[in-house]
Amino acid sequence: xxxxxxxxxxxxxxxxxxxxxxxxxxxxxxxxxxxxxxxxxxxxxxxxxxxxxxxxxxxxxxxxxxxxxxxxxxxxxxxxxxxxxxxxxxxxxxxxxxxxxxxxxxxxxxxxxxxxxxxxxxxxxxxxxxxxxxxxxxxxxxxxxxxxxxxxxxxxxxxxxxxxxxxxxxxxxxxxxxxxxxxxxxxxxxxxxxxxxxxxxxxxx
Amino acid sequence: xxxxxxxxxxxxxxxxxxxxxxxxxxxxxxxxxxxxxxxxxxxxxxxxxxxxxxxxxxxxxxxxxxxxxxxxxxxxxxxxxxxxxxxxxxxxxxxxxxxxxxxxxxxxxxxxxxxxxxxxxxxxxxxxxxxxxxxxxxxxxxxxxxxxxxxxxxxxxxxxxxxxxxxxxxxxxxxxxxxxxxxxxxxxxxxxxxxxxxxxxxxxx
DNA sequence: TTGTTTTCCTAATACCGTTAGGCGGATAAT
DNA sequence: ATTATCCGCCTAACGGTATTAGGAAAACAA
Numbered sequence: 001x002x003x004x005x006x007x008x009x010x011x012x013x014x015x016x017x018x019x020x021x022x023x024x025x026x027x028x029x030x031x032x033x034x035x036x037x038x039x040x041x042x043x044x045x046x047x048x049x050x051x052x053x054x055x056x057x058x059x060x061x062x063x064x065x066x067x068x069x070x071x072x073x074x075x076x077x078x079x080x081x082x083x084x085x086x087x088x089x090x091x092x093x094x095x096x097x098x099x100x101x102x103x104x105x106x107x108x109x110x111x112x113x114x115x116x117x118x119x120x121x122x123x124x125x126x127x128x129x130x131x132x133x134x135x136x137x138x139x140x141x142x143x144x145x146x147x148x149x150x151x152x153x154x155x156x157x158x159x160x161x162x163x164x165x166x167x168x169x170x171x172x173x174x175x176x177x178x179x180x181x182x183x184x185x186x187x188x189x190x191x192x193x194x195x196x197x198x199x200x201x202x203x204x205x
Numbered sequence: 206x207x208x209x210x211x212x213x214x215x216x217x218x219x220x221x222x223x224x225x226x227x228x229x230x231x232x233x234x235x236x237x238x239x240x241x242x243x244x245x246x247x248x249x250x251x252x253x254x255x256x257x258x259x260x261x262x263x264x265x266x267x268x269x270x271x272x273x274x275x276x277x278x279x280x281x282x283x284x285x286x287x288x289x290x291x292x293x294x295x296x297x298x299x300x301x302x303x304x305x306x307x308x309x310x311x312x313x314x315x316x317x318x319x320x321x322x323x324x325x326x327x328x329x330x331x332x333x334x335x336x337x338x339x340x341x342x343x344x345x346x347x348x349x350x351x352x353x354x355x356x357x358x359x360x361x362x363x364x365x366x367x368x369x370x371x372x373x374x375x376x377x378x379x380x381x382x383x384x385x386x387x388x389x390x391x392x393x394x395x396x397x398x399x400x401x402x403x404x405x406x407x408x409x410x
Numbered sequence: 411t412t413g414t415t416t417t418c419c420t421a422a423t424a425c426c427g428t429t430a431g432g433c434g435g436a437t438a439a440t
Numbered sequence: 441a442t443t444a445t446c447c448g449c450c451t452a453a454c455g456g457t458a459t460t461a462g463g464a465a466a467a468c469a470a
């Protein structure tokens with residue numbers, strides 16, 4: 001009873017993972033919005049309608065990818081900052097670099113998170129939650145740096161935070177637009193460090 | 206002969222403009238990649254195949270919009286900078302602000318220019334040319350500021366220029382992603398000025 | 411062995427972009 | 441004025457898409 005249910009769930013989860021993997025591959029090849037359920041079905045050896053047993057619509061599939069992507073990005077930023085528990089500025093730097101590097105390594109998810117590539121698709125609140133957590137994390141770290149007098153108080157204002165996210169998002173956006181496959185030379189991704197420096201120089205005490 | 210040919214050309218150009226206008230309206234409503242030739246045809250009172258008398262494909266329509274958008278953006282940046290013939294820094298600031306304001310006012314074209322919203326579409330060299338001219342213009346203005354000792358020499362390096370475009374593109378990208386209709390409060394667009402300030406502070410002498 | 415649930419299927423609907431080919435009217439040539 | 445040419449738009453058709461409806465077969469539970 002227990003083990004059988006588990007076996008079924010394992011199999012089902014494996015199928016879901018297979019579908020998502022195929023979808024990501026095809027989105028990397030044909031563009032995020034260019035992915036078709038028919039192509040996904042072909043790749044996993046099914047007919048298109050059978051996919052509806054796993055996702056209630058094409059947008060639901062995008063939503064699952066959005067959620068997994070947002071969680072992965074959040075974890076990457078979290079882990080990078082955790083390496084500098086006693087230096088808030090270093091944590092900010094490392095977090096921004098991790099943000100960009102993760103985006104380069106996961107260009108499909110990064111497009112989904114940073115742009116609006118799919119007409120009609122908007123992430124569900126649940127899928128969006130990890131993205132909000134990244135913002136919260138950023139806010140905490142900036143406030144910590146301010147309280148430790150490493151940054152001016154202006155850094156923790158709404159505009160200060162928006163500027164930080166804007167600068168980092170700018171690097172990612174340029175990278176995705178000019179090297180969408182992520183297999184390039186990182187001509188834009190290497191700007192992460194100097195871009196954050198611009199922001200830090202303005203707000204550092 | 207002359208006048209008749211002209212009459213025909215005028216009528217044809219008017220039809221082309223009507224088609225492009227309808228396409229932009231529908232892209233604003235349904236997303237850039239969500240525009241359908243059927244809907245465009247309905248709006249201009251034709252059947253879908255008739256559009257092929259004016260554009261050889263859907264991507265050709267995107268290409269025309271890209272070209273017109275790039276030219277409009279270039280002209281806006283050009284005009285804004287021309288108001289400050291004797292102050293290269295002010296010209297840079299005004300150009301960046303014009304870039305962002307034009308993008309907010311033309312969100313559809315801005316998405317086409319800054320992102321890759323349409324799978325399979327890449328602008329033709331002809332359509333891309335005005336975009337290259339914006340880059341050239343930026344390079345000239347930065348070099349002018351450097352030669353006048355208003356900016357450090359590092360501003361005119363490849364990285365310095367990429368950082369400038371990245372910062373400005375970041376503002377536009379955030380604006381488009383968070384307020385795609387462009388009818389919002391300009392929460393992100395107002396960051397244009399402080400964002401450019403970050404860059405200027407770093408490179409100013 | 412019977413009943414239930416899960417998984418996948420085929421068939422069908424309503425769209426889409428695009429091509430082929432034709433019809434009628436406006437223009438040009440005689 | 442009549443004929444020929446061209447232009448603008450049409451219908452029909454092809455292969456593709458997302459999605460729904462409903463059924464068959466297999467895996468599981470009783």
